[in-house]
Amino acid sequence: MDSEEKRKMAAFRLALVCAAGAAALVLLLAACSGRNADTVHPMGTPVAVGDLSYTVYGTEWRDELQTDMGPRKPQHRFLLVSVSITNNGPEDRNAPLLAVIDKDGRETLELDKGDGVPQWLGLLRRIRSTQTETGMLLFDVPPGDYKLRVSSGGDVDDEKTALISLPYRVEAPESRPSVEPQLPPEK
Secondary structure, eight states: OOHHHHHHHHHHHHHHHHHHHHHHHHHHHHHHSOSOOOOEEOTTSOEEETTEEEEEEEEEEESOEEETTEEEOOSSEEEEEEEEEEEOSSSOEEEOOOEEEOTTOOEEEOOSOOTTOTTBOOSOEEEOTTOEEEEEEEEEEOSSOEEEEEEOOSOTTTOOEEEEEEOOOOOOOOOOOOOOOOOOOOO
């Protein structure tokens, strides 16, 4: 082989190694990218992920929750999510803890204490086959639009997820009875 052929062969090998490296990088990034881009479903629509089906009925924002020990204050604001979870599978299933995702992609897990939450679903959610559990999820997040990430639970490799839109709605203040100002008695 003369020097020209050696140079062409070296250039060919370099191009082949670069192409193989680029293909390996693409495959590695695809495998490590985590979750696929989930479809975002509107509230009120049943969303099936594996054997579990989730329906979000509404949201409510609160500045505090009333408990037996007095008012419970959030770090930001409390977001209560009214949801039902149906087990469509042949066996009992545990429904996992869920998370909300803000507009910047930050995830916040639901709170593990439901003091002051009416119909809190709780931490341990064992749902019998063909049964539905309905209740509230609780998050402590700044006001804004969120997506609820729902999950089939189970092994991370087999987990299926979907997103449900939780649009921010400004709520009217609670109606309070009007109080007439009291003037001091005349002298």
